Amino acid sequence: MDTTALIVTIAGVGLAAFVLWYFFFSARQTASAVSTSGGVQEVAITVKGGYSPDVIEVEHGKPVQLSFYRDEENSCSEELLMPDFNIRRDLPAFKTTLVELLPQQTGKFEFTCGMGMLRGSLVVK
Numbered sequence: 001m002d003t004t005a006l007i008v009t010i011a012g013v014g015l016a017a018f019v020l021w022y023f024f025f026s027a028r029q030t031a032s033a034v035s036t037s038g039g040v041q042e043v044a045i046t047v048k049g050g051y052s053p054d055v056i057e058v059e060h061g062k063p064v065q066l067s068f069y070r071d072e073e074n075s076c077s078e079e080l081l082m083p084d085f086n087i088r089r090d091l092p093a094f095k096t097t098l099v100e101l102l103p104q105q106t107g108k109f110e111f112t113c114g115m116g117m118l119r120g121s122l123v124v125k
Ligand SMILES: [Cu+2]
Pocket: 075, 076, 077, 113, 114, 115, 116, 117, 118
């Protein structure tokens, strides 16, 4: 193996490691809900090639209001599914859509786009 091949190999391995790190670690963003005086737990989520934040922590037994702002027209994210809460909602582009739910049980509940490609989770404590 000559020097050029070695450099290309190292660069390739480095790039692969970066891509893995990016998808599995850096993309995780956790946010805790902020309770209003009325006791509603509010979280704002931006939808653009994914959900940001994509891990949302709330407390059980109190109403939750998620406001999804869809900052793109990419059809991938036009539908939001929260199967554990029987929620299926259209998210119009460049608009905020409010999704309200009452988490009764603790646990981790996934939400995804209509195709299951974009993923986030609601962690109920
Ligand atoms: Cu999708």
